[in-house]
Amino acid sequence: MSHKNNPKRFALNMSAAQFTKFYIMHLLQVSQPMISEHFKSEFKKLTNNWIPAPSTLLDTLHDMTEEGLLYRKEDYKSYEKKRQKVYWYYLTDQGKEEFDVLKKKYKILFEEQIEILQRIMKDVYK
Numbered sequence: 001m002s003h004k005n006n007p008k009r010f011a012l013n014m015s016a017a018q019f020t021k022f023y024i025m026h027l028l029q030v031s032q033p034m035i036s037e038h039f040k041s042e043f044k045k046l047t048n049n050w051i052p053a054p055s056t057l058l059d060t061l062h063d064m065t066e067e068g069l070l071y072r073k074e075d076y077k078s079y080e081k082k083r084q085k086v087y088w089y090y091l092t093d094q095g096k097e098e099f100d101v102l103k104k105k106y107k108i109l110f111e112e113q114i115e116i117l118q119r120i121m122k123d124v125y126k
Contacts, residue, residue, distance in 0.1 A: 013109060020052040020060045022106060025069070025099035028091035035077065035086045036061065061089060069095035 020043075027034060027042050034042075036057060043051040052060070064070040070089050077084040091099070 013113070014106075016052055017056055017060055020056055021064060022099075022102050024060065024064065024089075025091060025095060025102065028070070028089065029096070029099060032090050033073070033088035035088055037086075061087075064095070065089075067094075068092060069098055 023043065023046070024039060027039060039057060039061075040051050051057075061070065061072070065072050069092060071092050072087040072089050074085055075088050077086045
């Protein structure tokens with residue numbers, strides 16, 4: 001993944017690219033295969049207003065494929081309309097293993113964030 005000097009942070013301690021990778025893995029655990037449009041739609045459903053920048057999403061998908069976490073297959077978006085070719089993404093066995101590791105790691109982070117947000121709500125919005 002490409003990292004900038006000052007990456008935008010998602011939530012409190014996670015870059016947008018880190019969260020994008022994590023949530024892509026989750027989505028592919030639940031439903032495979034998916035194309036980039038599916039990922040965008042699922043991110044929007046989750047957050048109501050945030051989706052990864054197109055470059056972040058595409059770079060993350062590319063990097064995950066290069067790392068062996070995803071398998072991609074070029075095919076048509078729709079067989080009725082064989083005009084638009086797309087990449088369909090699948091989670092590999094290596095990707096499933098990595099996701100299990102990240103789930104444990106990020107669970108602690110998410111729990112810490114929930115506690116911080118609850119304290120803010122209690123302190124600021126008494």
